[in-house]
Amino acid sequence: MRLVIAYIRPEKLPEVKQALFKRDVLKISVSNALGCGDEPTIYEQYRGRTSEVDLHKKVRIEAAVNESFVQNVVDGIVEGAQTGEVGDGKIFVIPLEDCYRIRTGEQGHDAIG
C-alpha cells in the first residue's frame, strides 16, 4: 500500500479530479495548504504598500492506494495539474503501513480498495 500526496495549483483541482476519476481513482482527500518552493515571490498591493507573498496557496491531495494503482494516480495528477510553469507542485509517494475501514473494521488491502 502506498500513500500518494500531491501539492497542486488550487485552480487545477477540477481538472485533476476529472483525470483521477477517469482512471477509476475515486477515493481522495483534499485540503488547503500554503507552501513555497521554486515559484517566485508574488506581490500583493494594499493601501499603497506592496507585500510579498512567499507562501503560495496550494491544494493538497491525498490518495491511499494499492501498489498497482500508484501509477494511475500519479498519471492522473500530472495530466490534470501540469501547466509547464514553475509552481505546478510535487507528488510524494510513501509506503503505507496499514489501513482500516472504520465502518466494517476491515484491514489492509481490503480496506483500501
Place this chain on the structure above:
Amino acid sequence: MKRRPMTGDHDHGTLVIGGNSPIGGIEGKTLPASIAAVIGCVMVCLAAGQSAAQATTEAAATPSANAEPVLTQAFVVGNLWLLVGAMLVFVMHLGFACLEAGLTRARNTVNILFKNISIVAIGTLTYAGVGFSLMYGDDLAAGWFAWSGFGIDPGETGQSPAYNDNYPYFTDFIFQAMFAATAATIVSGAVAERIKLESFLIFSTVFVGLVYPVIGFWKWGEGWLDAAGFYDFAGSTLVHAVGGWGALAGALILGPRLGRFEAGHGRAYHGHSMPLAAIGVFLLWFGWFGFNGGSVLSADPASMSLVFVTTMLGACAGVVGAVSLSWFLFRKPDLSMALNGALAGLVSITAGADSITPGSSIIIGVIGGCVVVVGILSLDRLRIDDPVGAIPVHLICGIWGTAAVGIFSTNEDHTLLAQLLGIAAAAALAFPAALAIFFVLKLTIGLRVSPEAERIGLDIDEHGMEAYSGFQIFNTQ
C-alpha cells in the same frame, strides 16, 4: 446646525405651509406633493385623533381652557424627518462596525465589533447623563461652557412648538445623541488590533461625555465660536475632526501594531474582508443622508434637497478623486482607497452641505478624495499606524471640509478666517484632552495588550471567542 429654540432669524427655518393653523386644517393648503405623499397618512391619523379629542373636550363643555398647544405642519413634518434622520445616523454605527471589521485581521474581529456595540451604548447613555446638558445647556461662562443639570428633561414646554418650530425636545436629544456616539466610533478604527478593551471603553466614556459636548457647545450650542462666525453645518469639525484628533492621539501613544514598520520595509496588514468593508462604506454613505439631511433641522424642502444633492455629489467625487490618484500612484486600482475616498468626500462635504453649490461640492469631494490618499501614504511614512484610515478620512478631510466652507460658501457671512479659528479651537481642546486621557490610562491600567496577546489575536486573548468559529482561517501575517 443650531438647535436652540428658533426665534425668527433662522436661515432655513420653519416650513411655513399652514402658518400656525392647527394640524387638522391641512386640507386646502399647498403642501408640496412629495412631502404630502410621505406624511399624508400620518396627518390623517393625527387629524382624526385630534378631532376626536376636540369632540370629547367640547362634550365636557370646557371651551375656555383651550391650553392645548397648536401643532403646526412644520412641527409635525420636521419632527418626523428628524426622527428618520436619527435612525439613519444610527445605521452609520453598523457601517462603522462593518468597515472596521473588514479592514482589520480576522483574529481581532470580535474585539472590534465589541467596541462598536459598546460605544453606541456608552455614547448614548453618557450623552443623556451629561453630554446634552454640556452641549445645549445654559451658557455659564460667556459661550465657553454650558450646563443645566444632569439628565434630560423637556420641562413644561419642551414637547411643544414653543421649544422649537420644527421639533420637540426629545427628538432634538435623540438626533444629537446619535452624533455624539459617532465621534467615539471614529477613534476605535485607528487604535484597532492593539488597544486594551477596558482602556478604550474608559477613553470613550470620557471623550464622548465631556470633550465632544464642550466643543459642540462652542458652535452648535451658540457659544463663542458661533459668535465668531464659524460655520460647521453637520460636523466636519465638531464630529469628524474631534473624533479624528482622538484617533491621532490614540495612534501616537499606542504606537504601531507589532511588526507593521519593522526594520527595512513596512508590512501591509491586509484587511480580512473587503466585502464587509464595502458593505460598511455603503451603509455609512446611506446613513449620511440622515447625518447631513437631518442637520437641516427642519423639513424645509429647498434646503433638504440641496443637502441631499451636495452630499451625494461630494461622495461620488471623493471616490473619483481617490481612485484616480491611487490608480496613478500604485498602477493598480485599490478598492480600500475607493472606499476611503467615498468617506473622504462625505466628511469633506459635511461642513458646508447646505451653503455651497452642487458644482462646488464636486470640487470639494475630488480634493477630499485626493487628500485621503496622500494622508494615508503620509501617515505610513511617519510610521503612524491607522488600520482603517480613520485619521486621513475624519481628521484631515474634516479640516479640509471645514476650510472649504470659507472658500466655496455662497453665504457671505462665512469667512476662511473664522473657519480656521474653528479648526484651531477644536484641535486645541480635542487633541490635548485625548492625549491626556490616553496618557493617564497608560500610566494607570495600561493602554496596550501584551505582545503575545497581539500575536494570538484580541479575540482569543480578550474575549476567549473566535469570530469565525468553524471556518478555516490562515494566519499568514
